[in-house]
Amino acid sequence: MTTVNDAKVALDVPAPRLLSWPRLWLRLGNGAAAGIVLLWLFPVYWIVLTSFKPTVEINSAIPSFVFTPTLENYRDLFAQFEFSGVLLNSIVVTVVTCIVVVGLGVMAAYALARLKVPGEKHIALWILSLRFLPPIAVAIPFYIQWQDLNLLDTYIGLILVYVAFNLPFAIWLLRGFLADVPAELEEAALLDGLSRLQILWRVVVPVILPGLASTSIFIFVFTWNEYLMALMLTSVNAVTVPVTISKFVMPYTILWGDLSAAVVIQLVPMLAVVYLLQRHIVRGMTLGAVK
């Protein structure tokens, strides 16, 4: 039997320090989380740093974090290697591919989404299988055929191939976005007096604009970074950035300075693009399996 006094004393005992452990772990966890992500990106940081180093520092046995930054690598890139031309090639090819793929893709995806096409499941599966094709399998025939058609080392040759590669994926993605547009919206437009094409252009496309944007971003990234096809189908005139980067690896020496500058330049548009992409990345990357 406790007296009132005993009870009061009992209340004065501080609560067990279980609370501090979870909090400590959480704070450790937060720091660890941030640390891991930032640490993981170290190679990126390193290559950016390298691009501003003078050659002497780059090739020295002791890597340095402190040095006098210089733009000589970038200047050399443009002066010695006509990088501006290469950059232009990449930009033209990528932008044109994007536009063509999204344009054709949204029309095809709309038709597939709204119209009952016979053998639709087969078409969908076929389109999906194209995504899993090793590029080398089709690279060889394209090389041979493009040789015959004189399309090697041209914008058109490369664009034709890139469009073919990206179109299936774009149709797949866009179909997913289109499925989210409620049918009643289009029915209202029908009753309002719009024709099918007007509906597509004035009602559907504005509504799926975010979907169009994220699809084109995927295409942009893929085409901008593509290597194998560009390697095989271009040589001097239409050569793109990735291929040029690999050319800095020469038989007896590697021009790390120019190389790192080129890698950084290639990376910059991608970073800008990610800023816009964020929310829709996952959906595209898992082929719509996760929203």
Next chain:
Amino acid sequence: MALAFEGIQKVYPNGFRAVNNLDLEVKDGEFFTLLGPSGCGKTTTLRMIAGLEMPTAGRVFIGGRDFTQTHPRDRDVAMVFQSYALYPHMTVRENLVLNLKVRRVAADEIERRLQEVSRMLGIDRLLDSKPARLSGGQRQRVALGRALIRRPNIFLMDEPLSNLDLKLRERTRTELKSLHERLRVTTVYVTHDQAEALVLSNRIGIMNAGDLLQVGTPQEIYDRPSSIFVAKFVGTPSINLLAVTVRPEDQTLILRQREADWDLAGVTLPADDGVAARVRQTGGQAVLGVRPEAVALSHEAATGAIPAVVEIIEPMGSVNHVVLRFDGPGQATIDDEPFVVVMRSNEPLEQATRVWVTLRPDRLVLFDHQSGKALAGLSPKREWCCI
């Protein structure tokens, strides 16, 4: 503009019959409601008027002309969708005038109509907002405005009030009714809410499982339902259904119960009448439909009154819903539903007290107990008429 359906059928490729052989006429300027439970085919029928669905068989006439094969945009029909279907990327103004712009209406005419409609619906302050920023009620008005601004021949509405909360629903209901009084445009309205249908319509068409069961004014449907289904669907609380037998000697109705039968005094079938003949055809068994307000309760026994006990009293404000339990095992009603009576709340009644039930002749309906079809109804003047 008048509207007519001739032999309309809608069968889906998987075999599902959405609409069976519908013949319907909607008069010019009429407010006609298609009423029925979910999946009964009322929305499908509405969409066939718009041309959004094509009938498998039959024809659609608008203003006397066959419009079955015509494109929705050429039918001069406007529709308010259940989800409103406003264009999310356009402002309210753009939403409202798109259909006029597409039809190349002159700019000053567009402006005139825009002002007229937006003021009438009270959305003139919202013209530059986008749908995402509007409340449900406001969006509904914009959807309405989009349909109104076209001055169509026919107005279609697919459960436009179902997304609104109760107070707003009742208010908008009244506004819709006054709008119709003012504009007199032929309107076809779809809902599963029988209160809405009763309030708004000139005539109602009850549908179930693809069939049009009965067409009539709200009062007709209520007083003389053509079947048990219709009687049960319209009216709150639900109509009470009693199993009855006709006593051959004096044509009185007897309330059947497991152990005792009660004489329904004062309810006698006329001897030589079509009504009696029909009832005889069913073997003398029938179902009597008693509306909750067609019952009188007294605290004293009377001849022909049936004893019962007050089981539950549900106060509803100005009236009480009283659930009665008749003596004897089981329920008196045919489907074990409670027997509900509506009483004014200032009449004293207590739970678990004995009362005596007398049936008033208004709104009594006799149904065939097998087919559910109505046989006859008893009018307040104590006259039977076939239904």
Next chain:
Amino acid sequence: MQVQRMATGAAAGGWQRRERWVVLLLLGPSMLYLFAMSVYPTVHSLWLSVQNYTLYRPDMASFAGFDNFVELLDKEVFTQSFIVTILFSAFAVTLEFAIGLAVAVLLDRKMAGIGLLRTLLIVPVLISPVGMGLTFRYILAPTYGLLTYLLQSIGIPTADWMASTTWALPAVILVDVWQWTPFVTLILLSGMQSVSVEVTEAAELDGLTERQKLWHIVMPLIRPVAIVVVLIRLIDSIRVFDMIFVLTRGGPGTSTEVLSVYSYVTGFTEGDMGSAAALAWVTVVFVNILVFFFLRALSRAEGS
């Protein structure tokens, strides 16, 4: 994902039939284009695989039947390449999944700036494999590479990783893991976040620890997503070309010569296009078999 259809009618007459044509017109160009651009190379490539076709003397091509395929099975280089590919895929994907899952669990939290951290995870994926490969080549270089310097300063012996037949494969696996683990993390993370909060709260009330919650509740629920991401990574790692080609060219010797690189070398360096095509087809078949098994596992994991 419910696809809304244009209204149909058995009568399907009138305006809907007329509109079908318009809609088909939208589909036409794409389908024709894709058909031409995929069927043609497929057929051509199949034809090549049964030919004796050399790059330098195309006029001397002759029919070779299944010789190319049979020869492949004989060649030690082929078996070697196949093994290298399997080793590469197996290790890379396993590591990517294990590490990716661990990081996902770590990042599945509310924290200031978590959005930024997750966005940063995309960066490795965005860099072209070429750029990435060469970056790592720089870091792993024997004389001036950062890693070499770090290891030496703590006394661990180093070697010229890229030139060593033992270390070249682990090195390229490292690069692949670096580039793609964040991708796996992102996908798994989004799967985790689609697990409804109420489910995890119910688990907490039931008394489960964090570890138990992860094992019994979260993992089973993200199984479909996990299978998808493993499938994608598996297939992509079998098809890998860019990064390896630019890092080691398949060397030294054939220690990193995965199937795609082997195919390229056969076709463009040795000029034997026929065998290269045959090889490419073997890879395609291999990939498709994998896809089939995984899709079956996926549909089983998602239930009926």
